[in-house]
Amino acid sequence: MSEAADIQASDDAPGLAARPAREFFGHPVGLFTLSTTELWERFSYYGMRAILFYFLTDTLANDGLALDDATGAALVAVYGSAVYLVTVVGGWMADRVMGARRAVLAGGVVIAAGHVSLAVPAHWTAYLGIVLVALGTGLLKPNVSSMVGELYRRDDPRRDSAFSIFYMGINIGSFSAPFVVQIAREIGGYHAGFAVAAVGMGLALVAFVLGRGALHGAGDTVPNPLTPADRPRVVRMALLIALALAAATGLAWVVARAGSQDAGVLDVVIDALSYLAFAAPVVMFLVMFRSPRVNAAERSRLTAYIPLFVAAMLFWMIFEQASNTLSQYARDHTDTNVLGFTISPVLYQSVNPASIIVLAPVFAWLWVRLGDRPSTAVKFAIGLTLAALSFVFLAVASAVAGDGRSPWWVLVVVYVVQTLGELCLSPVGLAATTLLAPLAFRGQAMALWFLAPAAGQAITAQLITATDGMSRTSFFGGIGLVTLVVAGVMFALAPWVTRRIREGAETDEEIAARH
Structure with a gap:
């Protein structure tokens, strides 16, 4: 998905009071920190994504996973779907539990672990890596751009140009990643390509940690922290999510077995995640339509x-x-x-x-x-x-x-x-x-x-x-x-x-x- 949606989302987020800070080309130095972080994070994400389908469907002799083309393509699609599903949880975690900065840091660490897992030449670590990158990206993606908005007041005329600079960094990372990862792949195979993605995520984490002082507290505040009174509702929500996961998995298993006796775990996972992605917006619309707070x-x-x-x-x-x-x-x-x-x-x-x-x-x-x-x-x-x-x-x-x-x-x-x-x-x-x-x-x-x-x-x-x-x-x-x-x-x-x-x-x- 284009990052333009993220940029627009951040622009709608409430900005905090402008903080006194050194400037970088007329902008807070924190913008350079966040732009550099996102450039390298997107480098790692799109670098990994550029070769993922080829890795999944290549032969075992070429260090691929030897999936058929249809299964490999479906897995890549449902992986992308899972990333966006997890962003819902990532945004909630930042708003209610840890704040945007800690969410970005935690997400970056999980993404880096995922790329390292993909760089290890073993089948089970490859699947683990795909799961970790999806989870980490879902935690990082909705929060890093929201921190850009916190560097400026709502009425600051520099906001639009700030997001343009941030957006440019994203696309520089996205553009360059396939070239660099492909060079690494030609030299050392798929796992070398994933290792390059891991290095990219490592550089993103370094930029983010070293640049924390320039952020002047942006993303540190938990906007709507959980209270003891919220705990029963959170427990109910967690149970409902677990029930939804179990129901989707059960339905996917039944459908897979009815369609083919050869259906495996991967087919069930693809179908289960697809059902969840279909159901989530339907449920959200129904909740809104039925809410007594909606006139x-x-x-x-x-x-x-x-x-x-x-x-x-x-x-x-x-x-x-x-x-x-x-x-x-x-x-x-x-x-x-x-x-x-x-x-x-x-x-x-x-x-x-x-x-x-x-x-x-x-x-x-x-x-x-x-x-x-x-x-x-x-x-x-x-x-x-x-x-x-x-x-x-x-x-x-x-x-x-x-x-x-x-x-x-x-x-x-x-x-x-x-x-x-x-x-x-x-x-x-x-x-x-x-x-x-x-x-x-x-x-x-x-x-x-x-x-x-x-x-x-x-x-x-x-x-x-x-x-x-x-x-x-x-x-x-x-x-x-x-x-x-x-x-x-x-x-x-x-x-x-x-x-x-x-x-x-x-x-x-x-x-x-x-x-």
Whole structure:
């Protein structure tokens, strides 16, 4: 998922009073600390993700895990889904238990342990590493960017440029990681590549720990600490989560056994996590709709948010396939000869962050020039349309290639078109979420937004396993055409959604919540 959603989320977070501090290019030195931390954390995350599918599906002789392509792709998808599910818990832990700074530090340590586990040449440590990276990222991801907001007052004119600098660091890390990790992989195999990711996370931790003084207490405060009176509710919540995990696992086992006697533990895990990712947003919507603290007007606006959520979910379903089905297409169906040079399929993972670096300033200028046009709902529809068209284009390219390979530039076009869609949808996503969420659930709006990519990647995991053996033209074309129909519905619903957003912005409660 794009980090633009995280940046927007942080910008909506309440800032603390500005702290006296030395400055770095007109900004607090703490911004340099957090930007450096996130640059290296994203380097480690995207470096690991760039080679994960290839590692899972390569032969044992090449130090891979020898999974079939469908299982490997589904596992990568559900891993991404799990990351976003855990961010809900990570945000809660920071708000109620440990504060953002300790959450980031703990998450970084767990991520580093995960990359080290992946660097060890053993099967069980590889699976342990995937679990640890997912857990650690879920703890770190929602909290590091929120600390940027704490360095500035709400009315500080430097806030927007601060998040732009922070965002640039993220994309530098994301862009460079596949190149460095691929070099390490060519020299020492997959485990060397994962070791590079571990070093990247280690550098992130060093930057974060050494730069603590520059943060001047940002992230140290627990915004809403647990009290003794909260303990029974927390225990009930923990029991409900455990029950949900058990129910999802049980259902996944029954379904797996009914579908195939050869179903293994990995199939059950993939299905169980998918069910949880599907169920989480449904439960959250139901809780909001049924809450006595939500009035009729808020329920009306919440209803208007559902099409936006569905659009976001389907967008991320397509966009996040960069690490699974598109990685497979790059390896098996793309001519990697570029102007006489042979490039690794891994390097396609750098196209999106490179496109973001080039195009994000253009879009920022464009939205300022256009003001409120197009509306949020139309931006969502445009973003979803572009994602759908990228898959339709890939399906056509695949059909043209037949049994051969598509030219190298086909996937570049796919990634650039998806990036254009991302810049239409992602930066405005959380703003719409916080605006349309009921006032009593405003603090949980970020969790709801993160459940969209979680559910989207869960859909991907199920589609991959359900369509195993289908031609790539049918797979990409089918997804693209269905999504294009949904985008058309989104365009039709846009005026209705826009009216609800404007009504939400005009209430006194909403205005008070935004200032």
